[in-house]
Amino acid sequence: MAQVNDVLEASDEAVRAAVRSALLTVDDPEYPGLSIVDLGLVELVKTQGSNVTVGLIPTFSGCPALAMIASDVKLAVELCDEVQSCTVEWLPAPVWSTGRLSEAGETRLADNFTVVLRRKDGTLRCPVCGSDAVTDQSMAGPTRCRSVAWCGSCRNPIEVMR
Ligand SMILES: [Zn+2]
Structure with a gap:
């Protein structure tokens, strides 16, 4: 986690950019190599200074991977120098559909899994x-x-x- 003095310097935009790249490193545990961004799980990123809230939507409610994804997201985002703390929320809406997959995500699913x-x-x-x-x-x-x-x-x- 970053020091308070460092994070005070980071602009909102810098925080968001850091969070976005951190999220790209978080894979769905069931599909190693496929990020939650490509899967379309990331719905929103809110910043309040260096405190970040990431809103995710589950692929299918009850999927056992959800708890793991949430803790991976928190870990990855809090590793950013710009971020002080990260809260992960599972949003009840919108409902995930296969249409949220990126083209890269769809290709990777077909090729690798x-x-x-x-x-x-x-x-x-x-x-x-x-x-x-x-x-x-x-x-x-x-x-x-x-x-x-x-x-x-x-x-x-x-x-x-x-
Ligand atoms: Zn065939």
Whole structure:
């Protein structure tokens, strides 16, 4: 944590910039390498001098990773020289949807985790071979955030983010 004398010098803008880069280093524990920013979890950053409040929205309520994300955010943000303290709030609204994922986030999910997003029309595309021959297998995925599907073309199991 920074010394009080140092943080008094930091402007609001400097604090915000520092917080933004700190948030980029926080990954979703279920998707190492994918930041909560790319996942679209960060809704707001409020600063009051060097005291920061970060408002996050959960991907899916009840996801066990939430407590870990909150403490990772607090740790990362409080490491900034410009920040004295960080409070993390889970916001009840807006509701997270796959549309909040950045393009980089979506690509990384498909490439690194064989996780896909359901299209608006309900169809799925295999992240491994690109085939549309993906069928839902089970609604009970590894976590409540995901379900499992199966590609009939390359025969890989695929996780679907809901
Ligand atoms: Zn496939």
